[in-house]
Amino acid sequence: MAQDRVEAVERALTVLEAFDGERTTMSLAELAQATGFYKSTLLRLLGSLARFDYVRRGSDGLWQLGDSPGRLARRQAPAQRLAARVQPLLDEMARELGETASLLEQVGETVECRLASLPATPLRHDLHPGMGWPLDPSMPPCLAFAGGVMVTQPLPELPGVPRRWLALSGPTGRLNSNEASQALARAANSLECRPRGVDAEEMS
Structure with a gap:
């Protein structure tokens, strides 16, 4: 005004x-x-x-x-900076592909959902921040759930920062793994190409 x-x-x-x-x-x-x-x-x-x-x-x-x-x-909480950078990408993927988009993080021997965006459809994977499952170091950090599939894309490993992945998940037969992999790769690349980078402080 x-x-x-x-x-x-x-x-x-x-x-x-x-x-x-x-x-x-x-x-x-x-x-x-x-x-x-x-x-x-x-x-x-x-x-x-x-x-x-x-x-x-x-x-x-x-x-x-x-x-x-x-x-x-530096006074802004790291979690808020992380959400400000990643959440818009998750929202865009969920909107364009109609599937659940999320940011996963390794916490000890488990994988935990840090951020998530749900598509506007009743048939979806209801993944929410805080949900976790066991991590097999020799396998992708995908959650196995009935009638569904998850595709992940690793983010660059940074000193002092836990391992993280972008993920898309949804019903088997509807989620196209190739399209999901391409969308995740584009999203990960856009994070890497930000003018000021994604450093350990911003992604912590």
């Missing part, structure tokens, strides 16, 4: 958004081009942001992000 807008705040946020790219440092001229702001306006905004360490100016005169954005990001 228009009455809820604070122009100075939105301008400051626009400056921070300009750093959301491949370049980690920018000159005043480059920031002016990226934001559309006059240099005089930018200097005032950068001065305020620098006082709270959201940005800082190096000895070479180039601007970069300070420590405050990372400090605030």
